[in-house]
Amino acid sequence: MPGFELFGSAEQKEVQDVLDSGILMRYGFDAMRNNHWKAKELETELQTQMQVKHAQLVSSGTAAVSVALAIAGVGAGDEVILPTFTFVASFEAVLMLGAIPVLVDIDDTLTLDIDAVKAAITPKTKAIMPVHMCGGIAHLSALKEICKTHNLKLIEDACQAIGATYQGIPVGAHGDAGCLSFDFVKTITCGEGGAVLTNSDDLATWADHYSDHGHDHLGTDRGAESHPFLGYNFRISELHAAVGLAQVRRLNDFITIQKKHFTVLKDALSTIPEVTFRTIPEGGEENYSFLSFFLPDLETTRAAMNALKEAGIDGSFHYYDNNWHYVRRWEHLKGVKTLYPMSQQIQSGLKELEGKTFTQSDHFIGRNISCLIKLSWTEDEVKLRASKMVEAIKSVL
Numbered sequence: 334m335p336g337f338e339l340f341g342s343a344e345q346k347e348v349q350d351v352l353d354s355g356i357l358m359r360y361g362f363d364a365m366r367n368n369h370w371k372a373k374e375l376e377t378e379l380q381t382q383m384q385v386k387h388a389q390l391v392s393s394g395t396a397a398v399s400v401a402l403a404i405a406g407v408g409a410g411d412e413v414i415l416p417t418f419t420f421v422a423s424f425e426a427v428l429m430l431g432a433i434p435v436l437v438d439i440d441d442t443l444t445l446d447i448d449a450v451k452a453a454i455t456p457k458t459k460a461i462m463p464v465h466m467c468g469g470i471a472h473l474s475a476l477k478e479i480c481k482t483h484n485l486k487l488i489e490d491a492c493q494a495i496g497a498t499y500q501g502i503p504v505g506a507h508g509d510a511g512c513l514s515f516d517f518v519k520t521i522t523c524g525e526g527g528a529v530l531t532n533s534d535d536l537a538t539w540a541d542h543y544s545d546h547g548h549d550h551l552g553t554d555r556g557a558e559s560h561p562f563l564g565y566n567f568r569i570s571e572l573h574a575a576v577g578l579a580q581v582r583r584l585n586d587f588i589t590i591q592k593k594h595f596t597v598l599k600d601a602l603s604t605i606p607e608v609t610f611r612t613i614p615e616g617g618e619e620n621y622s623f624l625s626f627f628l629p630d631l632e633t634t635r636a637a638m639n640a641l642k643e644a645g646i647d648g649s650f651h652y653y654d655n656n657w658h659y660v661r662r663w664e665h666l667k668g669v670k671t672l673y674p675m676s677q678q679i680q681s682g683l684k685e686l687e688g689k690t691f692t693q694s695d696h697f698i699g700r701n702i703s704c705l706i707k708l709s710w711t712e713d714e715v716k717l718r719a720s721k722m723v724e725a726i727k728s729v730l
């Protein structure tokens with residue numbers, strides 16, 4: 334997954350352009366910037382690659398989710414349905430807007446289970462936020478249908494899945510808004526950065542203004558611009574955008590390398606009858622950033638993790654025991670451990686989480702191992718890794 338592995342002369346050249354002019358900000362300073370508009374160029378490149386009308390760069394993936402929810406009108410007391418398996422950023426963004434994260438079970442796609450989503454809808458539900466975890470794809474057709482029926486917004490968190498497609502269109506470009514992350518460990522990196530994608534002109538305008546203190550970006554005098562509504566600062570810098578610009582041009586190459594490595598590992602693990610693989614919804618093609626598979630039960634999976642560790646196989650994740658990606662360890666959320674008071678609405682909304690069990694999610698996450706696919710492996714390294722993994726897993730079955 335990590336684009337940082339292939340950081341090189343292309344990235345350095347783009348950054349050097351910015352350093353040469355000294356204009357590190359994406360807005361204004363037209364005369365001094367030698368016609369370098371790295372953030373704008375990256376937005377245009379993303380629009381083309383993601384087959385979407387608008388892309389708004391922001392300072393992080395978390396910022397992208399926050400902006401996407403804000404422009405979708407999610408606010409005080411609204412409920413947002415999201416999965417038990419995601420990164421903490423998903424609920425952080427919801428809480429930032431004064432809304433209530435409603436966690437629901439996942440299925441063998443490692444994304445939202447459709448029946449669980451339907452059961453979680455209440456009159457307060459405002460949006461559904463599928464997370465395309467580990468390069469996979471949520472049940473987008475069914476989710477679009479549900480959103481249409483119940484008049485809900487669909488916000489895709491595609492932070493881990495840039496390059497994956499569904500029905501020929503990149504994930505992140507299907508919902509009312511989609512979110513990308515360009516943090517240091519994602520498929521494409523800016524160092525820190527993110528983007529909001531949308532096909533709606535209104536949402537795009539609101540994202541543009543909201544992520545820059547409400548600036549309407551009209552005219553050439555920044556100080557004289559007006560502010561049609563309240564905003565925040567979620568701007569990306571030109572330096573970060575410059576890195577991302579070089580990286581995103583290499584996206585197809587990165588995905589091709591990932592697919593090659595992924596296929597060697599998957600073919601090897603397919604020889605073990607007890608191993609099954611994460612489901613990708615029909616019509617979808619993952620981005621091959623992780624190889625995700627299931628073992629028969631929790632104990633075997635824990636034993637396999639130990640065996641992989643002993644065999645020196647790094648980059649394997651058993652999210653069941655992970656602090657950041659799975660509901661079991663989110664005590665800070667369940668206990669509403671904040672530095673400042675939260676609204677009564679949020680506190681009573683989160684009460685529901687206390688002591689709640691997610692048997693179906695446990696069933697899948699408990700048996701799941703996800704292996705990060707690296708870009709920098711040589712062919713020999715991938716083959717050696719594949720045989721070591723097979724040996725380690727077989728040793729515990």
Ligand SMILES: *Cc1c(COP(=O)(O)O)cnc(C)c1O
Nearest residue numbers: 393394395420422492493514516
């Ligand atoms: C990385 C990530 C984010 C947040 O992105 P940052 O750029 O690190 O803020 C959000 N959601 C998911 C699923 C992620 O993996």
